[in-house]
Amino acid sequence: MQSIHRGNELTGRRQTCQENPFNTDSETQLTGFKRDQKENHLKPINVDLCRSENREAHHTSEYEVPNLIVRRGQCFLINVEFSREFIADQDSISLKFVTGSRPAQSRGSVVPVSPVDHLVDGQWGFKMSGLKGSLMTLTVSTGSDAIIGRYEMFIDTAHSGQMGQERWRHKHMDDIFLLFNPWHKGDAVYLAQELERSEYVLNETGRLWLGALEKHFVRPWYFGQFDYISLIAAISILDQSEIADRARSNPVTVTRAVCRALNHTERDCGILYASWSGRYEDATAPYAWAGSPSILEEYVRTRKGVKYGQCWTLAAVATTILRTLGIPARCVTCYRAVHDSDYSGPINTHWSVDMRPKTDMDDAIWNYHVWAEAWFTRSDLPQGYDGWQATDPTPMECSEGVMTCGPAPVTAILRGDLHIGFETKYMFAELHGGRVHWQVDTEGNMEAFIGGRPVGGAISTKKVGAIAREDVTSAYRYPEGSSEQKEVVERASRLCGWKYPDLTVTAKEDIEFKLEGGPDKNGDIRITLRMRNTVGEGRIADVYMGALSVFYTGVTADELKRVTSNVLLDPKAENNCMLELKCADYIDKKDCDSHVTAYVMAKIRETGQRFATVQSYCLDRPQLEIKTEGRAVKGQSFNVVVKLTNTLSVPLTEGIISVDGPGMVRADGIKLRKASVSPGEEIRETVTLTARRPGVKELVAVFHCRQICNVGAAAEIDVVKD
Known part of the structure; x- marks a missing residue:
């Protein structure tokens, strides 16, 4: 794989920008530097960037781009062989590092570096550390606040002799990449714990938590921040972002630019088209991707938005790009997240007078929502807001005319400091509020009659160093009902103008309601509404129970089944109403990435007491396993076996498997040899891969079919050198 030279494949600035003036034809114009042709010049004839040694010291050995890749604020070595011996009292050497499309020292994108006796940690400079x-040998130190990106390096030499000063400039052919440095205390992205750096910067695979609050599941994801295409894409995104060169030194502006670059809209040609339509026949479905590199590869190749992605895909790709650039990052899932576009506080659900859900009027509560977090200090804010910053690349609302959200300090979200950071108000609204049920009469008049469960629960991310879930809810919100939580919501309500409606209370509420049940492992669903009469008088309950196909965003598709009944409740007795749904009766009536949601309402005739609730259910996934066969050798093909066991009570059809992993030639879109996998059947598929890099790697396999998706598995493999 060849080193990268500066060229059009990575440029993305507008064509109206002037060309880089720091090139061969205009060096004299920019610097006043003149090349003299005399033979006694001190000319570099060979420059060794000590790539292997430097990359090892800078934790960049795994990057597949072969260029020198270093982290800012940290020293690196260069060996320079000159045309003759260095004469200390007659010769001088200086360096220049140049970045950006319009480099200039006034913009910080031309950095002259002079020799010093003693290097200062985190500041530009170099010293001669060896001469034979x-x-x-030169030891070069970069600034801990330097612009990150791709640099050209120039070595300037001068000789003072009888004929005056003679000077020479050498331009090194290969670009040098400078990244953020979580290992350096002077860098804004510094992360103190080595285990956390290993997880949030170096780990190439991870886990995404999906599903529903009551039954969530995990799927593996290949971030692939060291893949060749990931660094190319990350630098390309910065080039296209139109942020000033100096702003590339700031993780706040870089993170915001990455977040904006994820969304493909009519205005911004971003990386991914976001779609929840359930119709993906013209391209790749959101759930079919196994990792980020395949998405980035298609984007760089076509320079068009890639179809398709959803919130967790967008967050995962954002995490990849941030880790590629050296910013610690992770994916975070919030269950029962609110899409409250008017920040009104209550999350409204509406019912007709005949107790049918009016879902077209409802606020959306997402079963789950995934965003990214990045770690850095906030010098642009008052003290106390450093650390994890939430950034949400999913296009839900415009901010400053573009689809972007964050970075918002997680601490500000917790405290309800809605004026701190970017879009903190929106992130706060996703996590706070409660459902309010309204009954709507035929003339459109509404009556709020019952409150529901709070939103924003079980906020989850991958635990450091383990394949396990870490609950980070306490970092985002205080415990429900606590004095701190009430104080925060009251303050936010004043700032946002939130107002909760007064609920209509009936004279008597003597019936206790409880909804139980859910899906079995085979996909059959059984839901029971238990009603207990607590008084010595009989009651009659009018009950509606409906099962609807609902996208995980809370948008309803079709009604799958309904049950209406009049239930007699004897004095001091209990009675039930049940809704049963066989897997075969509904699985082909919904999209494979939608859930089943129960809408339940009951009204007591004698007292007018009402009960309403909305509950989403997530099916158990079929079992998927991946195992290696034999020995894996770098550069050679090897086989892995993917085993699928159908645990549902219906056949699985149109099945597709994809396998990817660090340094692998991926296998995408492999159709199962069997067109249909029967209930309880176990099948095996052999997939051939080739490894580009040695070491212990984690392979990721994903499966989807007509009936269900987001089925994943992972396994470690040790790739050895031949």
């Missing part, structure tokens, strides 16, 4: 004949 015509071979010189």
Whole structure:
């Protein structure tokens, strides 16, 4: 794989920008530097960037781009062989590092570096650390607040002799990449714990939590921040972002630019089309991707938005790009997240007078919503807001005319400091509020009659160093009902103008309601509404129970089944109403990425007491396993076996498997040899891969079919050198 030279494949600035003035034809114009042709010049004839040694010291050995990749604020070595021996009292050496499309020292994108006796940690400079004949070793230090990106390096030499000063400039052919440095205390992205750096910067695979609050599941994801395409895409995104060169030194502006770059809209040609339509025949479905590199590869190749992605895909790709650039990042899932576009506080659900859900009027509560977090200090804010910053690349609402959200300090979200950071108000609204049920009469008049469960629960991310879930809810919100939580919501309500409606209370509420049940492992669903009469008088309950196909965003599709009944409740007795749904009766009536949601309402005739609730259910996934066969050798093909067991009570049809992993030639879109996998059947598929890099790697396999999706598995493999 060849090193990268500066060229059009990575440029993305507008064509109206002037060309880079720091090139061969205009060096004299920019710097006043003139090349003299005399033979006694001190000319570099060979420059060794010590790539292997430097990359190892800078934790960049795994990057597949072969160029020198270093982290800012940290020293690196260069060996320079000159055309003759260095004469200390007659020769001088200086360096220049150049970045950006319009480099200038005034913009910070041309950095002149002079020799010093002692290097200062986190500041630009170099010293001669070795000299043997015509071979010189330079130790170069970069600024801990330097612009990150792709640099050109120039070595300037001067000789003072009888004929005056003679100067020479050498331009190194290969670009040098400078990244953020979580290992350096002077860098804004510094992360103190090595285990956390290993997880949030170096780990190439991870886990995404999906499903529903009551039954969530996990699927593996290949971030692939060291893949060749990931660094190319990350630098390309910065080039296209139109943020000033100096702003690339700031993780706040870089993170915001990455977030904006994820969304493909009519205005912004971003990386991913976001779609929840359930119709993906013209491209790749959101759930079919196994990792980020395949998405980035298609984007860089076509320069068009890739179809399709959803919130967790967008968050995962954002995490990849941030880790590629050296910013610690992770994916975070919030269950029962609110899409409350008017920040009104209550989440409204509406019912007709005949107790049918009016879902077209409802606020959306997402079964789950995934965003990314990035770690850095906030020098742009008052003290106390450093650490994890939430950034949500999913296009839900415009901010400043573009689809972007964050970075918002997680601490500000917790405290309800809605004026701090970017879109903190929106992130706060996703996590706070409660459902309010309204009954709507034929003339459109509404009556609020019952409150529901709070939103924003079980906020989850992958635990450091383990395949396990870590609950980070306490970092985002205080415990429900606590004095701190009430105080925060009251303050936010004043700032946002939130107002909760007064609920209509009936004279008597003597019936206790409880909804139980859910899906079995085979996909059959059984839901029971238990009603207990607590008084010595009989009651009659009018009950509606409906099962609807609902996207995980809370948008309803079709009604799958309904039950209406009049239930007699004897004095001091209990009675039930049940809704049963066989897997075969509904699985082909919904999209594979939608859930089943129960809408339940009951009204007591004698007292007018009403009960209403909305509950989403997530099916258990079929079992997927991946195992290696034999020995894996770098550069050679090897086989893995993917085993699928159908645990549902219906056949699985149109099944597709994809396998990916660090340094692998991926296998995408492999159709199962069997067109239909029967209930209880176990099948095996052999997939051939090739490894580009040695070491212990984690393979990721994903499966989807007509009936269900987001089925994943992972396994470690040790790739050895031949």
